[in-house]
Amino acid sequence: MWVFTIKYQNMKNILLIVVLFMTMQLTAQPTGYYNGTEGKTGTELKDALNDIISGHMEWAYFYASDIFLQSDADPETPGNVITVYKGSSVDGTNYGTGGDYLNREHVWAKSHGQFDTELPTGGDAHNLKPSDGSVNVARSNKDFDNCQATGTQHDEATGCYYTSVAWEPRDEVKGDIARIIFYMATRYEGENGEVDLEVNDQVENSPQPLHGRLSALLQWNEQDPPDAFERNRNNAIFGYQQNRNPFIDNPEWVNMIWDGAAANSISIADVSQSQEMIFTGDAVNIAATITGTGTIGATLYWGTDIESMTNTVTMNASGDEYTAQIPAQASETDIYYTIEATDDNGSYQSVPYTYHVEANFTGTIQTIAEVQGEQATTPLEGQEVTVTGVVTANFGEGFFIQDGSGPWSGIYVYDVMNPQIGDSVILTGTVTEYYDLTEIVEVTDYYLISRANELPATETIQISDLDEAYESVVIKIAGAECTNTDLGYGMWEINDGTGSMAVHNTQIHEIEPSLGTIYDISGPLKWDFGEWKIELRGAFDTQSGDHTAPSVNEVTVNSATSLKITFSEIPEESSALNLANYSVNNGISVTDASIGYPLTNVILTIDELTEGDYEITISGVEDGSGNVMETQTVAFSFGTGLESFENHSFRIYPNPTDNGKVTLDGIKNVTQIQITDAAGRLVKSRTNTKGNNSITINNLNDGIYFITLTTDTQKQFVSKLIVR
Numbered sequence: 001m002w003v004f005t006i007k008y009q010n011m012k013n014i015l016l017i018v019v020l021f022m023t024m025q026l027t028a029q030p031t032g033y034y035n036g037t038e039g040k041t042g043t044e045l046k047d048a049l050n051d052i053i054s055g056h057m058e059w060a061y062f063y064a065s066d067i068f069l070q071s072d073a074d075p076e077t078p079g080n081v082i083t084v085y086k087g088s089s090v091d092g093t094n095y096g097t098g099g100d101y102l103n104r105e106h107v108w109a110k111s112h113g114q115f116d117t118e119l120p121t122g123g124d125a126h127n128l129k130p131s132d133g134s135v136n137v138a139r140s141n142k143d144f145d146n147c148q149a150t151g152t153q154h155d156e157a158t159g160c161y162y163t164s165v166a167w168e169p170r171d172e173v174k175g176d177i178a179r180i181i182f183y184m185a186t187r188y189e190g191e192n193g194e195v196d197l198e199v200n201d202q203v204e205n206s207p208q209p210l211h212g213r214l215s216a217l218l219q220w221n222e223q224d225p226p227d228a229f230e231r232n233r234n235n236a237i238f239g240y241q242q243n244r245n246p247f248i249d250n251p252e253w254v255n256m257i258w259d260g261a262a263a264n265s266i267s268i269a270d271v272s273q274s275q276e277m278i279f280t281g282d283a284v285n286i287a288a289t290i291t292g293t294g295t296i297g298a299t300l301y302w303g304t305d306i307e308s309m310t311n312t313v314t315m316n317a318s319g320d321e322y323t324a325q326i327p328a329q330a331s332e333t334d335i336y337y338t339i340e341a342t343d344d345n346g347s348y349q350s351v352p353y354t355y356h357v358e359a360n361f362t363g364t365i366q367t368i369a370e371v372q373g374e375q376a377t378t379p380l381e382g383q384e385v386t387v388t389g390v391v392t393a394n395f396g397e398g399f400f401i402q403d404g405s406g407p408w409s410g411i412y413v414y415d416v417m418n419p420q421i422g423d424s425v426i427l428t429g430t431v432t433e434y435y436d437l438t439e440i441v442e443v444t445d446y447y448l449i450s451r452a453n454e455l456p457a458t459e460t461i462q463i464s465d466l467d468e469a470y471e472s473v474v475i476k477i478a479g480a481e482c483t484n485t486d487l488g489y490g491m492w493e494i495n496d497g498t499g500s501m502a503v504h505n506t507q508i509h510e511i512e513p514s515l516g517t518i519y520d521i522s523g524p525l526k527w528d529f530g531e532w533k534i535e536l537r538g539a540f541d542t543q544s545g546d547h548t549a550p551s552v553n554e555v556t557v558n559s560a561t562s563l564k565i566t567f568s569e570i571p572e573e574s575s576a577l578n579l580a581n582y583s584v585n586n587g588i589s590v591t592d593a594s595i596g597y598p599l600t601n602v603i604l605t606i607d608e609l610t611e612g613d614y615e616i617t618i619s620g621v622e623d624g625s626g627n628v629m630e631t632q633t634v635a636f637s638f639g640t641g642l643e644s645f646e647n648h649s650f651r652i653y654p655n656p657t658d659n660g661k662v663t664l665d666g667i668k669n670v671t672q673i674q675i676t677d678a679a680g681r682l683v684k685s686r687t688n689t690k691g692n693n694s695i696t697i698n699n700l701n702d703g704i705y706f707i708t709l710t711t712d713t714q715k716q717f718v719s720k721l722i723v724r
Contacts, residue, residue: 029244031273031286031353036661036696038267041256045263047686049186049246049253051698056124056187056243059396060507061117064104064128065095066396071236072130075229082229084129084176085139085169086157098133105131107177108184109141113195113209121195125237126183126245132157142167143203144177144220145213165203166213175224178217179247182254185211186246191684199258214258221247221254231306239418240396250351266292266341266348277450278357280331287323288315288350292343300324302337306352309336331359361426361447368401369408371431371438376468378431378438386428387411387440390453391419392474393524393537395506398439400472400524400535401425405456410472410524415443421537424449437527438471458522464498466525466532475534476522477501482513491533494521502533509536519544549627552618553600555634563604563636565618570599572622577602581620588614598676599704609638652707656722659700664693664709667717672710675721677703697723 037048059067074080074089081092084105095102108127115121131139135157145166154160159170169177181199190196201214226234226248234248247254255261267290274285290298298315315322322339329335335357339350365386373379389401389411398414414434419425426447429440460476477496484493490505492513503521505511513519520543523534536542550571556564563584567576573595575581582590582604592605619631650666664673673695675684683705686695695707705721 029238029249029351029353031355032271033244033353034246034249034351035270036698037253038269039263041261041263043257043687045253046186046257047189048696050189051696053183053187053243053246054189054191055699056120056241058119058508059123059125059240060119060510061104061123061128063396063507064123064125065092065102065130067125067237067240068092068104068128068130070239071125071233073232081130083132083135084173085135085154085160086132087159087170087172088132090130090132092130096133098137101133103131103133103136105129105136105139107180108197108211109206111141111206112143112211113197114207115195121184121188121197124184124187125241126187126234126243127180129180135160138162139167141206143205143212144168144181145203145216146219168216171224173224174220175222175226175251176230178220178224179226179230179245179251179254181211181217182221182247182258183245186257187243191682218254218259221251225251228307242420264348265345266290266296266343268298268339268341268348268350271339271350271353273355277448278335278355280357280359281328282357283328284326284335284355285323286326286337286339287321288339289320290315290317290322290339290341291320292341292345292348294344296341296343298322298324298339298341300326300337300339302326302335304329304333304335306336306354309338309352315339329357331357333357358448361445363428365426368403368411371411371440372408372468372471374408374469377433377436380431381433382430384428384430384444385440386426386445388424388426388449390456391421391423391425392455393508393535394419394421395508395535400474401427402456402473405473406459407469407473409456410470410474411438411440412472412524412526413440413443415441417443417446419448420451422452422455424451424453435527435529462498463494463496463501466499466501470525471527472524474523475525476520477534478520480519480521482515482517482519485513485515494519502531503542504528504533504535506536509538509541511536511542517544548623549629550621550623551629552632552634555616555636557609557636557638558603560609560638561606563606563616564596565602565604565616567600567602567621569623571602572624572626575620575622575628578620581618583617585615585617586612598706611639613637650709650717650719652719652721656724657697659698659723661694661696662707662721664695664707664719667693667709667711669712670709671712672708674708674710675700676706676708697721 040048068081069092072081074082077089079092080089082089106127107129110116110122138154143166147161147163147166147168151161151163161168185197185199188194188197195209197209199214200210200212202212205212230248234245238244268288270289272287278284286300290296300313300315301309302311303309313324315324334354336352336354338352341348363386365388368387371380371385389403391399392402393400398412399419400410400412402410427443428445429443432439432441458474458476460478480494480496483495487493487502491502493500494503521534522541523536526533526535551568553568554566558564577593579590579593588607590604590606594603596603615633615635617633621629650664652662652664670688670693673686673688677683700723702724706718707721709717
């Protein structure tokens with residue numbers, strides 16, 4: 001919780017607030033990031049890491065050049081980046097084709113799986129590196145292997161060797177390359193429509209979603225461990241994508257997944273800190289669950305430099321729970337720590353974690369409405385101001401904040417702070433009017449109050465009502481028709497009957513609009529090049545308007561007392577379960593209704609049928625948008641030879657769950673576990689080779705899912721899972 005001292009000054013609602021400062025640049029993984037990996041090896045460890053790093057924030061492929069300015073920056077020459085294979089320092093903006101121009105190199109070659117630049121795979125910054133154009137052409141889509149003995153030395157990137165089918169990078173980045181390949185094979189497992197990438201011990205893999213050579217990559221991971229440059233790259237990309245390359249944080253996991261290395265007998269689990277945000281002057285308690293063989297001991301190592309965690313604290317034990325305290329530190333300090341535990345077999349050390357000690361801020365805050373001036377141009381041009389608000393959108397080069405909802409509540413900040421949507425922040429910068437868009441630039445102070453805040457209410461308005469009051473405010477235009485799919489520069493046009501405006505496909509989200517389709521469009525409103533446009537933030541901003549009522553696709557006889565009604569879309573539950581909406585002829589009554597699997601199905605319990613022909617009339621069923629179906633009559637037949645339908649299920653606990661591990665109980669000899677969403681789309685699948693009837697479900701959105709278990713005799717059992 002955050003404690004604020006707030007004082008209202010006269011009638012302008014200028015706030016005097018005491019808050020805490022937090023830098024945006026994380027320099028190691030936050031506390032507990034890898035909880036859930038302890039004790040695991042092989043596929044089980046790979047699955048656990050996939051759960052942690054999947055569902056990252058996506059950025060368009062072309063935006064990688066901006067990310068490189070931080071992730072691959074030359075520390076000696078501001079504005080330059082280091083090319084991956086040549087190792088040269090070049091202007092980080094000099095992109096082009098061939099020669100010495102920069103290219104965005106896909107380390108896992110995009111032809112190995114045919115994902116091109118499509119999101120998320122093709123734009124994943126962990127897999128992209130700045131490369132000299134001519135060297136990039138020479139590498140092409142070759143697999144990686146040791147080539148010095150039989151290959152040719154590249155005449156420009158002299159540390160690299162190649163054959164017609166393989167490429168060997170310079171020694172300084174061999175481990176970097178290997179860990180990128182292992183990241184891609186872990187991040188992309190064929191879920192949610194993504195490609196399933198795997199490492200093998202071969203070359204010439206294209207176009208298959210395979211990359212090699214595994215034996216060389218394992219060697220390179222050992223030969224070239226992570227250095228400061230690679231760790232900085234991981235941290236910088238984490239700031240954008242909100243996921244990490246786990247093999248940079250812990251290279252030992254490579255051998256534990258791909259080379260049969262055993263897990264340590266010691267488990268350091270459930271690492272946590274006493275509070276999420278650390279105040280100046282606060283001591284911090286670190287806790288972990290530690291188990292092992294025989295006598296257990298644990299030491300906490302900490303310091304202000306990740307390379308020098310020399311301070312030690314013996315951890316106190318209470319059963320398997322171990323705790324230690326890091327004393328209060330100076331403000332604006334990064335603290336790094338790791339836990340080392342010992343048992344009768346030896347010792348084991350956790351990955352390093354970090355937190356930041358925030359500084360106090362006391363100052364006068366002006367409302368965004370005051371900065372906007374509630375007029376066409378700001379009255380504070382060129383003045384330094386301090387404002388507060390919740391981040392509603394982040395586009396890399398700048399972001400939007402609002403201090404409430406409604407007119408005059410939003411403003412654009414043109415600065416690379418890279419916050420997360422939902423961050424509550426205070427910032428100080430200079431006000432400017434940039435081609436009639438009020439902006440805050442040259443941010444000098446940035447304070448994070450809290451994360452994951454509820455966003456301000458979206459303002460639903462008509463296009464004809466667009467004006468200066470809604471500049472930089474998140475708005476919604478409902479029921480608008482796409483009237484032009486390409487206005488140029490990533491923009492397309494909608495018309496809601498009161499007027500037309502542009503929608504901007506951004507580096508965060510883009511769609512291929514369909515001419516004549518009705519959309520509900522949301523996003524921050526920006527004045528740019530003399531016109532209003534909505535900036536798209538994600539799939540949630542582009543909902544196709546649903547004006548089509550459901551219909552019945554099929555009626556299936558499950559048994560003498562059960563019918564399955566399959567609708568064209570998921571029906572609204574209360575209308576689907578209303579028995580009055582179903583009528584069967586020949587004196588057959590409908591006695592019960594339930595939602596089936598997938599959710600487009602409704603199961604009806606009826607009086608017992610005898611052999612013959614029947615009709616069912618269905619009416620009054622709605623969809624989630626309130627569209628009511630036309631009355632529909634469907635004929636069906638029942639024969640005595642039909643087998644009775646049984647609904648097999650098993651126990652899931654906890655259920656409902658809030659994302660974590662669920663246990664599946666009641667079915668033996670399970671060989672395959674699959675999770676599908678309410679529409680029947682596969683979102684997670686795991687081969688069950690060790691009889692482990694549990695599965696982690698991190699990164700699933702709230703909603704209804706179905707878990708299907710397949711046994712060694714190919715029988716399948718289905719139960720419903722609720723995530724919330």
